[in-house]
Each structure stands twice: as C-alpha cells, then as structure tokens.
Amino acid sequence: MLKGKRLGFIGGGNMAEAMIKGLLSAAFIEAKNLFVSDPRSERLDSLHREYRVKPAAGNRDLVDKSDIVILAVKPQIIKDVLLDVRDGVTGEKLIISIAAGVPIKIIEDTLSDGGRKSVVRTMPNTPALVQQAITAIAAGTQVSKTDMKIAHRVFEAIGKTVDVEEAHLDAVTGLSGSGPAYVFLILEALSDAGVKMGLSRSVANALTLQTVLGAAKLAQESGKHPGELKDMVTSPAGTTICGLHTLEAGGLRTTLMNAVEASTLRSKRLGEMALENDNAGCAEKKKR
Numbered sequence: 424m425l426k427g428k429r430l431g432f433i434g435g436g437n438m439a440e441a442m443i444k445g446l447l448s449a450a451f452i453e454a455k456n457l458f459v460s461d462p463r464s465e466r467l468d469s470l471h472r473e474y475r476v477k478p479a480a481g482n483r484d485l486v487d488k489s490d491i492v493i494l495a496v497k498p499q500i501i502k503d504v505l506l507d508v509r510d511g512v513t514g515e516k517l518i519i520s521i522a523a524g525v526p527i528k529i530i531e532d533t534l535s536d537g538g539r540k541s542v543v544r545t546m547p548n549t550p551a552l553v554q555q556a557i558t559a560i561a562a563g564t565q566v567s568k569t570d571m572k573i574a575h576r577v578f579e580a581i582g583k584t585v586d587v588e589e590a591h592l593d594a595v596t597g598l599s600g601s602g603p604a605y606v607f608l609i610l611e612a613l614s615d616a617g618v619k620m621g622l623s624r625s626v627a628n629a630l631t632l633q634t635v636l637g638a639a640k641l642a643q644e645s646g647k648h649p650g651e652l653k654d655m656v657t658s659p660a661g662t663t664i665c666g667l668h669t670l671e672a673g674g675l676r677t678t679l680m681n682a683v684e685a686s687t688l689r690s691k692r693l694g695e696m697a698l699e700n701d702n703a704g705c706a707e708k709k710k711r
C-alpha cells in the first residue's frame with residue numbers, strides 16, 4: 424500500500440483506466456487518493472462511478488492535488504499539457520510519463536524552471552487491468568533513488584517491471600507496449616481456425632486461451648529457450664512439424680519481427696511529433 428501519497432492521472436483514457444483498475448485491485452492505493460483529469464466530464468463521471476476515483480477540476484488542479492502525476496495523454500499533446508501545468512510542478516512531485524515515444528528531455532526541458540524535476544519515463548501495457556503488466560522504466564536525469572523506487576512500486580502493483588536505458592524504450596513500445604494487441608490477433612485467429620476445423624466457438628476459445636497461457640507459463644517457469652520447448656513437442660513426421668512448416672511458409676517470424684519494428688519506428692516518430700505537433704499517420708514512416 425502506498426501510504427501518505429496521492430496519485431493523479433492526466434488523461435483518463437484506456438491506459439489510465441487499466442492502471443486504476445490494477446492499482447485498486449492490488450489494494451496499492453485507496454480510491455480517495457487517486458485523481459483523474461480529462462476534458463470529457465462524462466468520462467470523469469464514469470471513472471468515478473466505476474472506481475470511486477476523484478475527478479480533478481483540470482490538469483493544473485490535478486497536479487496541485489497529487490504527489491505523483493502520471494502523464495497518460497497521447498504523445499502529440501504532452502508538450503501543451505506540460506506547458507499548462509508547469510507552474511504547479513515543484514521538485515517534490517514525481518512525474519511519470521507513460522506516453523509512447525516522448526523523450527525525457529522534452530519533459531524535463533518543458534518543466535524546467537532552474538530547480539530539480541523528478542521525471543521517470545515508462546512503458547506499461549494493458550494487462551495492467553489484471554495485474555499482469557510488464558513495465559519498462561527509464562530514469563530521468565534528476566530523479567532521486569527514492570522516486571525511482573516509488574515508480575517501481577507503482578508498476579509492480581500492476582505486474583512486473585524492468586529497468587532500461589531510455590534509448591531502448593521505443594523498442595519496448597514495439598514489443599510489449601503494442602504486444603498485447605498482437606497476441607489478441609493471434610488468439611482470435613487460432614480460435615477461428617478451431618471453428619473452421621469443426622469445434623464450437625466456446626471450446627475453440629477455451630483451448631486457445633489455455634494453450635497460449637500454458638505455453639507462456641511453461642517458457643517462463645522452465646527458463647528453457649523457446650526453440651528447445653518447441654523441439655520437445657515436435658516428433659518426426661508428426662502433426663506439429665506439419666503445422667510449424669505452414670507457419671514458416673507463411674512468414675510468421677518475419678511478420679512478427681516486422682510488426683515490432685514498425686511499432687518501434689512509430690514510437691520514435693511520435694517522439695518527434697511531440698516536438699513538431701505533427702499528426703501524420705504511421706504509413707509515412709516508410710518514406711523516412
């Protein structure tokens with residue numbers, strides 16, 4: 424339990440909600456110490472109804488009320504948001520960004536008034552909803568060890584954490600930040616395949632979910648290389664090698680590697696856009 428501190432989210436969207444739900448389910452903080460600001464009052468009402476979190480009267484009000492401020496708005500508007508609240512960001516407040524691509528330097532420079540600013544940049548993912556997130560954490564240039572520990576505690580309440588150099592956070596975004604969506608697509612495809620082969624949807628879903636969960640848990644708990652685990656279930660001239668051959672022919676490995684690369688590049692671009700206020704889509708990355 425985080426005692427004696429109040430935590431606020433600027434932006435009450437999907438990721439803020441995932442974190443709020445995870446933090447409350449883990450009993451890490453009481454709802455009376457959780458604040459949210461968002462331009463849509465109906466969104467604030469719904470978060471209050473669902474989780475009893477406190478709506479703030481605006482971003483500046485939220486900063487005034489919070490010891491820890493989580494920046495949970497889209498990367499493109501981070502700079503404007505920081506400019507609006509910078510007068511309230513004293514050196515005692517811990518600023519945690521979860522925004523894809525936005526460099527720590529932009530946050531520190533925008534908040535700078537000559538005093539120390541405690542900034543941490545992170546990349547969580549949506550399994551925070553069920554306390555199974557993985558969050559990569561990079562320290563700002565002026566953050567204290569105590570504040571880094573607090574940041575770890577916040578994200579450990581909703582899953583696991585790893586420390587990374589800031590330069591690696593775009594790759595983290597491409598892998599684990601966007602990763603749940605890749606896995607959901609794979610789950611849907613496997614379930615569809617089961618249905619195509621004659622299984623009922625509910626049986627296909629149950630088989631798919633437990634297979635993916637079980638395989639991930641086996642890989643995690645055994646510590647064995649995935650290739651070794653694959654070899655263990657692949658008998659000569661058996662069924663699995665036929666399935667694997669088809670996956671290789673379809674370019675599954677390359678497709679997944681391309682997906683992570685595309686998402687990483689998009690994350691980098693979002694960081695640049697945070698400086699430029701540019702709203703171009705991800706297709707333009709190919710031209711660069």
Ligand SMILES: NC(=O)c1ccc[n+]([C@@H]2O[C@H](COP(=O)([O-])OP(=O)(O)OC[C@H]3O[C@@H](n4cnc5c(N)ncnc54)[C@H](OP(=O)(O)O)[C@@H]3O)[C@@H](O)[C@H]2O)c1
Nearest residue numbers: 434435436437438439461462495496497498521522523547
């Ligand atoms: N979703 C993920 O899986 C994931 C994972 C890791 C990190 N992230 C990062 O988390 C951040 C939020 O992503 P998200 O998916 O939660 O996006 P989202 O659902 O769009 O949430 C952003 C929220 O911020 C609100 N907002 C807009 N302008 C604001 C302002 N000036 N002040 C305060 N709030 C404002 C938005 O309201 P409107 O909808 O009315 O504009 C929306 O409710 C992003 O930076 C993203 O890179 C997301």
